[in-house]
Structure formats: structure tokens, C-alpha cells
Amino acid sequence: xAGLYSIHxxxxxxxxxxxxxxxxxxxxxxxxxxxxxxxxxxxxxxxRLAEEDGESADLYERNVARLEEARERIDEGFAEMDDExxxxxxxxxxxxxxxxxxxxxxxxxxxxxxxSEDLIANYxxxxxxxxLEITALADAIQGLNEERIAGRTDSSREVxxxxxxxxxxxxxxxxxxxxxxxxxxxxxxxxxxxRLTAAVRQLGRGNLDHEIPVFSxxxxxxxxxxxxxxxxxxxxxQERTAEKLVRLHRTMxxxxxxxxxxxxxxxxxRTLEFQNGAGKKILREHGLSECGRLPDPxxxxxxxxxxxxxxxxxxxxxxxxxxxxxxxxxxxxxxxLLLRENDREIFGVALVLEDVTNLRLLDEMKTNxxxxxxxxxxxPLTGIRMSLHMLAERSPPAMAEADKELLMTAYEDTEKLxxxxxxxxxxxxxxxxGAPLNPCPWESRESLSxxxxxxxxxxxxxxxxxxxxxxxxLPALCLDPERVEHVFLNLLTNALKHSAPGGRVLxxxxxxxxxxxxxxVIDTGPGIAPEHAERVFQKFYRVPDQxxxxxxxxLSIARKLTELHGGRIGLHSEPGKGSEFFVEFxxxxxxxxxxxxxxxxxxxxxAARSGRESR
Numbered sequence: 001x002a003g004l005y006s007i008h009x010x011x012x013x014x015x016x017x018x019x020x021x022x023x024x025x026x027x028x029x030x031x032x033x034x035x036x037x038x039x040x041x042x043x044x045x046x047x048r049l050a051e052e053d054g055e056s057a058d059l060y061e062r063n064v065a066r067l068e069e070a071r072e073r074i075d076e077g078f079a080e081m082d083d084e085x086x087x088x089x090x091x092x093x094x095x096x097x098x099x100x101x102x103x104x105x106x107x108x109x110x111x112x113x114x115x116s117e118d119l120i121a122n123y124x125x126x127x128x129x130x131x132l133e134i135t136a137l138a139d140a141i142q143g144l145n146e147e148r149i150a151g152r153t154d155s156s157r158e159v160x161x162x163x164x165x166x167x168x169x170x171x172x173x174x175x176x177x178x179x180x181x182x183x184x185x186x187x188x189x190x191x192x193x194x195r196l197t198a199a200v201r202q203l204g205r206g207n208l209d210h211e212i213p214v215f216s217x218x219x220x221x222x223x224x225x226x227x228x229x230x231x232x233x234x235x236x237x238q239e240r241t242a243e244k245l246v247r248l249h250r251t252m253x254x255x256x257x258x259x260x261x262x263x264x265x266x267x268x269x270r271t272l273e274f275q276n277g278a279g280k281k282i283l284r285e286h287g288l289s290e291c292g293r294l295p296d297p298x299x300x301x302x303x304x305x306x307x308x309x310x311x312x313x314x315x316x317x318x319x320x321x322x323x324x325x326x327x328x329x330x331x332x333x334x335x336x337l338l339l340r341e342n343d344r345e346i347f348g349v350a351l352v353l354e355d356v357t358n359l360r361l362l363d364e365m366k367t368n369x370x371x372x373x374x375x376x377x378x379x380p381l382t383g384i385r386m387s388l389h390m391l392a393e394r395s396p397p398a399m400a401e402a403d404k405e406l407l408m409t410a411y412e413d414t415e416k417l418x419x420x421x422x423x424x425x426x427x428x429x430x431x432x433x434g435a436p437l438n439p440c441p442w443e444s445r446e447s448l449s450x451x452x453x454x455x456x457x458x459x460x461x462x463x464x465x466x467x468x469x470x471x472x473x474l475p476a477l478c479l480d481p482e483r484v485e486h487v488f489l490n491l492l493t494n495a496l497k498h499s500a501p502g503g504r505v506l507x508x509x510x511x512x513x514x515x516x517x518x519x520x521v522i523d524t525g526p527g528i529a530p531e532h533a534e535r536v537f538q539k540f541y542r543v544p545d546q547x548x549x550x551x552x553x554x555l556s557i558a559r560k561l562t563e564l565h566g567g568r569i570g571l572h573s574e575p576g577k578g579s580e581f582f583v584e585f586x587x588x589x590x591x592x593x594x595x596x597x598x599x600x601x602x603x604x605x606x607a608a609r610s611g612r613e614s615r
Contacts, residue, residue: 039131074093099131264350273348333353335352439480439565447481452507454485455489463501486561490554521581524578536555
């Protein structure tokens with residue numbers, strides 16, 4: 001209402017001021033026109049007296065029209081003016097009419113009398129004072145008009161100020177009322193919302209027994225009712241889930257408790273959170289059951305697995321750890337599983353100790369049996385080998401060609417069998433006693449050149465070129481020449497046998513990473529598929545579909561001998577693109593037995609699994 005009143009007042013004031021200003025502007029414009037026309041009329045009189053009739057006539061006619069137009073405006077457009085202005089306008093109208101009549105008589109006189117004294121006296125005595133009077137009246141009317149405008153401006157200012165004061169008062173009242181009603185509305189809305197928020201916080205803390213109070217039947221009340229129903233459903237679900245979790249936890253504990261292998265679960269801080277009965281027994285035997293700490297060998301392996309951010313899942317019996325249990329040594333392979341949350345952050349570690357005591361015993365029995373059988377077979381096999389050799393050298397001339405071929409076949413097969421027995425004996429010695437090393441300074445280029453010549457001499461029928469590319473700046477190595485020669489001879493003979501005629505074998509030597517020197521034997525053979533490359537370093541394994549002689553022991557022996565030097569062996573290969581066997585030896589003295597036992601499974605034994613067995 002206040003706004004409408006203010007708009008109406010301002011609109012009415014605008015209409016009044018607009019009409020007033022328009023009328024006063026027309027009045028001022030008319031007075032200026034009267035003064036200009038009177039002045040130019042006076043100039044036309046002077047031109048008439050100066051006998052410039054043409055210029056005088058033009059000025060006269062033009063200004064007569066202007067004065068008549070101004071006379072009409074005075075009669076028609078200023079009826080609403082003040083009395084004083086209207087009186088002055090009436091006097092001005094009379095003077096203008098008088099001037100027009102006198103001017104008409106002035107210009108009606110004969111031209112020959114233009115310079116007569118009567119005409120001049122008429123201009124000086126009548127016309128000129130009349131023009132001055134008209135100008136004075138016009139100035140006086142303009143002055144009164146300006147005073148009228150100033151008065152109306154003050155009046156408008158007062159109306160405007162009154163309207164502004166009214167608006168300010170109305171705004172203050174409206175603001176007060178708005179704040180009051182806003183407070184009341186906010187209080188009525190926020191009070192139940194605060195209570196609702198507090199109840200939701202209780203639910204967030206897990207207090208499902210807290211019921212949200214319902215204060216109204218509006219949207220907030222409906223929300224509170226829905227939350228109460230949801231809380232009841234959550235409470236039922238929580239009870240069912242807790243029951244399932246408890247049952248599952250008990251099932252897992254009972255299952256792990258009856259598990260024959262020791263099991264340990266560690267938290268993110270590597271604190272022991274669970275161990276089954278077998279695990280507790282190990283801790284008790286080592287006096288660690290009270291402090292809840294794992295034996296140092298297990299703790300170090302766990303830290304290494306976490307540091308390298310990968311599982312530890314060894315496959316060799318040599319990775320087994322020995323623990324005294326009930327006065328007997330038992331061997332366990334530690335399998336470490338990193339527990340992750342969404343394959344990202346590690347939140348725990350699971351450790352399972354697989355008891356391989358019996359497997360280790362069986363492996364020792366197998367090794368002893370193989371060693372014994374190989375040794376017992378070697379003596380009669382040597383006699384058979386020598387007899388066949390003598391028969392082949394002294395075969396009678398009358399012996400048929402078929403008999404000679406059978407004799408040579410028997411001799412070659414005996415040589416193969418003799419070579420296999422030697423390999424078995426070598427592998428047994430390495431696995432049993434570690435094959436003590438006799439290290440000495442080993443010159444890479446010279447030694448490899450000699451080994452290459454020996455390998456080429458063993459297979460003269462192979463039409464394969466062998467190139468040697470050894471960095472002249474390789475650091476000094478301290479290796480057992482005989483054992484290292486066995487390793488490289490095996491790799492080179494494999495490369496020669498599996499490269500096609502016209503192929504190429506490259507022997508490279510260059511600095512490796514982390515203080516190792518890397519040697520590679522690269523062939524142009526058929527290559528090895530990834531599924532076979534994982535197994536070729538295992539004993540007796542041969543890659544299928546490769547028609548080459550061998551028992552599958554050469555690379556297994558090469559791996560053992562490489563690891564004895566603290567080195568590692570591996571393979572990079574793609575089917576149809578050849579193979580690269582690499583051997584890396586540490587700079588300086590060979591690693592001792594303790595260091596070799598700790599060779600990283602991924603760098604040493606794991607790399608060995610990606611190699612190729614004697615094919």
C-alpha cells in the first residue's frame with residue numbers, strides 16, 4: 001500500500017511538473033521570439049530610412065509573421081498563468097498590435113517621403129519607444145516566469161522529500177515486520193529441524209535405539225516418521241548382519257584353528273592380530289607368545305614383501321625356514337599375502353607357513369637315490385662305453401654295414417647316457433653340498449672368447465656364426481672359472497643347436513644394475529612361448545615340439561651354479577623371434593651361503609623361472 005501510494009504521488013508530481021515545464025518553456029520561447037522579431041522589425045525600419053527597400057521589405061514581412069504568431073500564442077496558450085503574468089501578457093499583446101499597426105502605416109508611406117522628417121520623427125518618436133517597451137515587457141514576463149519556475153521547484157522538492165520520508169518510514173515498518181515474522185517462521189521451522197538433526201547424529205554414531213520425536217504432520221513430521229521406520233529396518237538388518245558376522249568369524253576361527261599349517265594375521269602396523277593353534281605353538285617354542293611378535297626370519301620376510309609391494313609365494317624347497325618344534329627340526333615355506341583395500345592401500349598381511357618337512361625328506365631321498373643310482377650305473381656304463389668304442393675302432397672288414405650302423409648307434413646312445421649320468425651327478429653335488437667354489441679373478445673378454453671357441457668346436461656341423469660383443473670397461477669379477485665355463489657352455493650349445501643354418505648367435509657383456517655385470521646369449525632360433533618359459537629352468541623339463549637331444553638338466557645346473565656365485569639367470573623370448581638368455585654376476589667376491597640363501601625370489605629364482613631349459 002505504501003509503495004502504491006508513493007508511486008501515485010510521484011506520478012502525479014511528474015504530470016504536474018511536466019505540464020508546468022512545458023507551459024513555461026513555451027512562454028519563454030514566445031518571449032524570445034517577440035524580442036527577436038521586435039529587434040529585426042526595428043532593423044527593417046532603419047533599412048527603410050536608408051532606402052534599402054528590398055532588405056527592409058524582407059525583414060518586415062518575415063517579422064510581421066513572427067509577431068502575429070507570437071500574438072496568437074499569447075491569446076491561446078497561457079490562460080493558466082499567474083494573474084501578474086497574464087496582465088503583462090495582455091499589455092504585451094496590446095503593444096504588439098499597436099506596433100503592427102504603426103509598422104503597416106510606416107511602410108505604407110510613399111517612398112519619396114522615406115527620408116522626410118515626419119517619417120524619421122515617426123520612427124524616433126513612436127516606433128522605437130514602442131519596440132523598447134515590447135522588449136521590456138518581454139523581459140519582465142521572462143523574469144516572472146523564472147521566479148514561478150523557482151517556486152514550483154521548491155514545492156516539488158518538498159513533495160519529493162515528503163514522499164521519501166514516507167517511503168523510509170514504510171520501509172522501516174516493513175523491515176521490522178519482516179524480521180519479526182521471519183524469526184517466528186524460522187523458529188517454528190528450525191526448532192524441529194534442530195531436534196531432527198540431533199537425532200540423525202545419534203543414528204550416525206550407531207545409536208539405532210534413539211527414536212526421532214514427531215512434532216507435526218507437515219513435511220518435517222513425515223521426514224521424521226520415515227527416518228524412524230528406516231532406523232527400525234537398520235536395527236533389524238544390523239542384528240541379522242552381526243549374527244552372520246559372529247557366525248562367520250567363529251567358523252573362520254574354527255577352520256583356521258584346525259588348519260595343520262601355522263597361520264598368522266597381522267594388521268597395518270604389523271601387529272599380530274590372529275594366530276591359529278599351530279602358529280601359537282611356534283611362538284611358544286621361541287618364547288614369543290607373550291609379546292605377540294613373530295620370529296625374526298619371518299618378520300624380515302614380511303617387511304621385505306611390504307617394502308617391495310608384492311606377495312611372496314616361493315616354490316623351491318630351498319626357501320624353507322627351519323624351526324625347532326617339540327625337539328625336532330621342521331621346515332616351512334613362508335607364503336605371504338598382502339591384504340589390500342580395493343587393490344590400493346595395504347591394511348594387513350596374511351602369513352601361512354606350509355610344512356614341507358616330509359617333502360624335503362622325500363626330496364633328499366630322491367636326490368640320494370639319483371646320486372646312488374647314477375654312481376652305480378656309471379661304472380658298468382663306462383665299461384660298456386669303452387667296449388663299444390674299441391669295437392667301433394677295430395670292426396672287422398667283413399662286418400656288414402647294417403651291423404656297423406647298429407654298433408655306432410649303440411655307441412652314440414651310450415655317450416648320451418654317460419653325459420646324462422654326469423649331469424645328474426653334478427646336479428646332486430650342487431644340491432647336496434653347494435659345490436664349493438674356487439673363485440679367482442675372471443677376465444670377461446678373454447674367458448668368453450675361449451668358451452665360444454670350445455662351444456663351436458663341439459658342434460662343427462652347425463652353420464651358425466657366433467659374434468662376441470663385450471664391453472672393454474667391464475669391472476673386475478671374481479668367479480670360479482670351471483663353474484662359469486659350465487654355465488656359458490650350456491647356454492652357447494643350446495643356442496647353436498636351436499639356431500637354423502645360416503643363423504647368428506651374439507654373446508654380449510655390459511654393466512648391469514645394482515652392482516651386477518650382465519652377460520647375454522642371443523640366438524635366432526624358434527623362440528619359446530611364455531607358458532614354457534616359466535618352467536624351462538626346472539629339472540627334467542623340455543620344451544615340447546623341439547626335436548633336440550637332452551635330458552632337461554643343463555639349465556637347471558646352470559641356474560644352481562649361477563646362484564652359488566650370488567648371481568641370477570633368466571630369459572627373454574618370443575615365439576619366432578629367437579631367445580635371449582642372460583646371466584648376471586655381482587662385482588667383487590661371490591656371495592656367501594647366507595647371502596645366496598637370501599637372494600630375492602623375483603630377481604634370482606623368479607628370473608630363473610623365465611629362462612629356457614636345456615632342450
